[in-house]
Amino acid sequence: MPPVQFWKPGTAAPGSSVDRASEAEGSLAATSSRAANLSIDAQRQRLPIYKHRQKLLWCVERYKVMIVVGQTGCGKSTQIPQYLHEAGWTSENMVVACTQPRRVAATSVATRVAEEVGSVLGDEVGYTIRFEDLSSPARTRIKYLTDGMLFRECMTDPLLSKYSVIMIDEAHERGAYTDLLLGLLKKIMKKRPELRVIISSATIDAQDFLEYFNSNADSADRSKDDAIIVSLEGRMFPVEVCYLKEPCQDYAEAAVQTVFDIHLREPAGDVLVFLTGREEIDQVIQTLSDRLQTLPRGSLKMLPLPLYATLPPEEQMIIFDPSPRDTRKVIFSTNIAEASVTIDGIKYVVDCGFVKMKTFNPRTCMDVLTTTPSSLASANQRAGRAGRTSAGKCFRLYPASFLPTRNRHSPMPITTPPELTRSDISLYLLQLKALGIDNLAKFDFMSPPPSEMMARALEFLFCLKAIDEEGKLTSPFGRRMAEVPLDPMMAAILLNSQELKCGEEILTIAAMTQNAFNMSSGGMKETMSDLERRKFTAEEGDHLTLLNAYNAFVRYGQKDKSWCGNHRINHKALSRAMSIRKQLKKFLDRFGIKVESCAGDAKRLRRCLVSGYFKNAARMMPDGTFKSAREGATLYVHPSSVMFTRQPSTGWVIYHEVIETTKSFMRDLTVIEEDWLVELAPHFYTFKGGNLKKH
DNA sequence: GAGCACTGC
Numbered sequence: 001m002p003p004v005q006f007w008k009p010g011t012a013a014p015g016s017s018v019d020r021a022s023e024a025e026g027s028l029a030a031t032s033s034r035a036a037n038l039s040i041d042a043q044r045q046r047l048p049i050y051k052h053r054q055k056l057l058w059c060v061e062r063y064k065v066m067i068v069v070g071q072t073g074c075g076k077s078t079q080i081p082q083y084l085h086e087a088g089w090t091s092e093n094m095v096v097a098c099t100q101p102r103r104v105a106a107t108s109v110a111t112r113v114a115e116e117v118g119s120v121l122g123d124e125v126g127y128t129i130r131f132e133d134l135s136s137p138a139r140t141r142i143k144y145l146t147d148g149m150l151f152r153e154c155m156t157d158p159l160l161s162k163y164s165v166i167m168i169d170e171a172h173e174r175g176a177y178t179d180l181l182l183g184l185l186k187k188i189m190k191k192r193p194e195l196r197v198i199i200s201s202a203t204i205d206a207q208d209f210l211e212y213f214n215s216n217a218d219s220a221d222r223s224k225d226d227a228i229i230v231s232l233e234g235r236m237f238p239v240e241v242c243y244l245k246e247p248c249q250d251y252a253e254a255a256v257q258t259v260f261d262i263h264l265r266e267p268a269g270d271v272l273v274f275l276t277g278r279e280e281i282d283q284v285i286q287t288l289s290d291r292l293q294t295l296p297r298g299s300l301k302m303l304p305l306p307l308y309a310t311l312p313p314e315e316q317m318i319i320f321d322p323s324p325r326d327t328r329k330v331i332f333s334t335n336i337a338e339a340s341v342t343i344d345g346i347k348y349v350v351d352c353g354f355v356k357m358k359t360f361n362p363r364t365c366m367d368v369l370t371t372t373p374s375s376l377a378s379a380n381q382r383a384g385r386a387g388r389t390s391a392g393k394c395f396r397l398y399p400a401s402f403l404p405t406r407n408r409h410s411p412m413p414i415t416t417p418p419e420l421t422r423s424d425i426s427l428y429l430l431q432l433k434a435l436g437i438d439n440l441a442k443f444d445f446m447s448p449p450p451s452e453m454m455a456r457a458l459e460f461l462f463c464l465k466a467i468d469e470e471g472k473l474t475s476p477f478g479r480r481m482a483e484v485p486l487d488p489m490m491a492a493i494l495l496n497s498q499e500l501k502c503g504e505e506i507l508t509i510a511a512m513t514q515n516a517f518n519m520s521s522g523g524m525k526e527t528m529s530d531l532e533r534r535k536f537t538a539e540e541g542d543h544l545t546l547l548n549a550y551n552a553f554v555r556y557g558q559k560d561k562s563w564c565g566n567h568r569i570n571h572k573a574l575s576r577a578m579s580i581r582k583q584l585k586k587f588l589d590r591f592g593i594k595v596e597s598c599a600g601d602a603k604r605l606r607r608c609l610v611s612g613y614f615k616n617a618a619r620m621m622p623d624g625t626f627k628s629a630r631e632g633a634t635l636y637v638h639p640s641s642v643m644f645t646r647q648p649s650t651g652w653v654i655y656h657e658v659i660e661t662t663k664s665f666m667r668d669l670t671v672i673e674e675d676w677l678v679e680l681a682p683h684f685y686t687f688k689g690g691n692l693k694k695h
Numbered sequence: 696g697a698g699c700a701c702t703g704c
Contacts, residue, residue, distance in 0.1 A: 102702065130704055148704045175702070277700065309701065335700060356700035369700070419702090431704095485704040514704095583704090624696080639697045659699070667699090 003261045004254055006242035009400055040116050049075045052232050056080060057087050060165065060196050063228045064189055065213040067199045069206045070232035076200050077109050077169045081142045082117065084165050090141035094164035099147040101175045102340060103129045110144040117142070130485070131579050147177040154435055155483065159188055167198040172205050172377065173339065174418035176428055183444050184435070186213065204377045205415050212446045237387040243400040251352040251397045252280060256288050258350050258395050259330055263302055266393070269347025270329040272337060274382050276356045276371050281306045281332045300328050307333035307341065319343055338381050342388070349386040349394040351379060353402070353412070359422040362456040364631055368660040373412040376404055418447045425449050426457040426488050430466055433473045434482035463615065463684055464492045476591070484587050486510055493612035494584065495593065500608040503588060503595035505547055511581035512546035513656055513668055515573050537642050540602055541653065541670035543609060545642050550577060607680060609670050613654040614681035618666065620651045626666065629677070629685070630694055638665035650674065
């Protein structure tokens with residue numbers, strides 16, 4: 001077969017520059033490669049970022065907000081907090097905070113920095129993530145934490161008064177809590193002019209952050225600006241970017257072809273291929289493997305490997321094994337390799353130009369998971385993965401003319417839409433209300449969520465009785481809902497469990513629905529439908545099945561990994577469920593909510609579930625499909641549900657969520673009775689002429 | 696009859 005035709009732009013095309021990447025991993029890489037006989041201080045001074053130390057400190061003095069643009073491994077997240085610490089920003093018991101979007105990043109950066117500072121982790125340098133607080137209120141001066149954790153701290157300390165500087169790392173990812181924090185920080189800075197904020201971002205959106213933070217300043221007078229951009233030039237290895245000459249019909253086929261071309265024409269070095277999902281990856285690896293025997297005799301061998309989040313951890317680790325002799329590793333990955341997982345030694349990147357993204361449709365109240373063109377920012381990030389250890393090459397499986405510019409419209413966006421503009425935001429609005437922000441229309445979102453999403457979310461919070469007619473948080477119900485780390489529906493169910501006397505069981509169900517999808521251990525094929533054969537199945541549906549599985553685990557599996565294996569129970573996921581349950585129980589204790597057992601009365605449990613899930617009700621049709629009570633949309637049972645192979649005796653179910661992929665699939669179902677809907681949610685449903693109606 | 700991108704409290 002002829003090689004795929006690529007075009008190399010003569011001049012630097014937009015997108016050929018390589019931006020940042022997650023720095024946490026970069027710092028860890030530095031740990032292994034550093035010269036053993038250099039003192040820690042000497043090593044730190046050799047980092048390229050050290051040249052910018054004075055400039056950085058000066059900008060923090062002069063400006064309220066500093067936007068730092070820098071590349072992978074330049075030491076932003078490890079060095080800047082230390083510079084601030086050394087320069088006195090942590091005197092008088094003040095703390096420098098640095099947020100990370102992911103737990104592993106927070107712990108690994110903190111570990112590295114503690115080592116550099118010469119502190120025991122949890123002393124001068126510490127971290128806080130859910131379930132793990134390795135920090136000391138009296139002694140910790142540099143604190144790493146997940147952005148969600150810092151957001152939560154606002155509930156007890158609305159001005160974040162113990163922090164002198166707050167650094168928001170990886171802000172360009174625009175996660176929900178990052179955006180919420182940006183809005184809060186902007187508000188806090190008005191009341192605390194001495195507070196300093198550092199935003200670490202990618203070149204592509206630094207200007208957006210600048211405009212956001214300078215929007216209140218006098219635009220004619222730059223000397224009054226609050227914010228400034230600081231670029232830490234430190235170059236990475238160059239990455240040469242190539243594009244297809246013509247658009248391709250089938251990027252999976254083009255990816256296989258390109259991998260073969262690289263393998264036969266390019267010097268040694270591993271390949272990272274970005275695709276969109278598990279099924280696609282497995283299929284491409286199959287196609288590639290089938291063609292391996294067409295390789296000329298004596299050529300380098302090829303080792304294709306998959307990488308996606310639902311792959312069991314042991315199989316994920318295989319990608320880090322060094323390539324066998326005379327073998328080229330080719331890793332086929334989802335977006336997980338874009339920021340969360342860093343693989344060293346990648347010299348070639350193949351980018352299909354697409355990504356699977358979840359967007360919330362406020363009209364149908366459904367999440368839609370679709371394959372869409374990935375952004376230019378994401379393309380830059382993917383390309384950067386080829387230049388971590390040496391110069392690399394990136395092959396984009398689309399023509400250069402597809403790239404967006406300020407003037408050229410393209411299906412490919414410049415940046416990925418922020419999470420807050422494409423999610424069900426009821427949880428976030430509830431939490432903002434709990435922070436005393438009643439007028440959400442006036443909250444300064446960097447990217448305001450569409451007004452229909454705001455309206456839907458508020459309407460829903462009202463139906464759950466979290467807010468009143470005026471939009472004020474109800475007390476104590478709404479306030480407590482906001483405090484519990486659960487989605488609003490499950491939070492309401494948990495709080496309602498006192499009245500229905502089933503707290504023991506609801507605690508377990510709430511903990512299990514948080515990570516139910518990772519329950520099985522044998523890869524994706526083993527899901528709820530497999531559990532069914534493992535004796536945990538409850539006729540009443542998935543929630544009770546989860547309860548049975550948890551109870552069996554506590555009794556037999558907790559200390560017996562072979563029992564877990566035999567029963568297809570993921571030990572890690574269930575242990576996590578135990579932690580979540582314990583944490584939730586503490587909230588109920590603090591609220592003074594009595595936790596009782598329903599003592600086997602499943603009806604009470606199911607009624608309690610209806611008290612929160614009432615919005616998500618569906619009725620079975622004669623053809624076996626379901627119709628939603630709310631919109632009359634056609635729904636299907638997800639194959640991972642125990643209800644996939646049975647029919648609800650009453651004809652009615654409630655479900656945790658719908659996700660639209662090839663069809664609209666309901667996940668986590670429980671069989672209910674129609675009457676309960678009217679009885680437990682009279683504000684939402686009535687009977688009219690013998691039929692259930694939504695108000 | 697047949698399927699989930701990735702995080703986080």
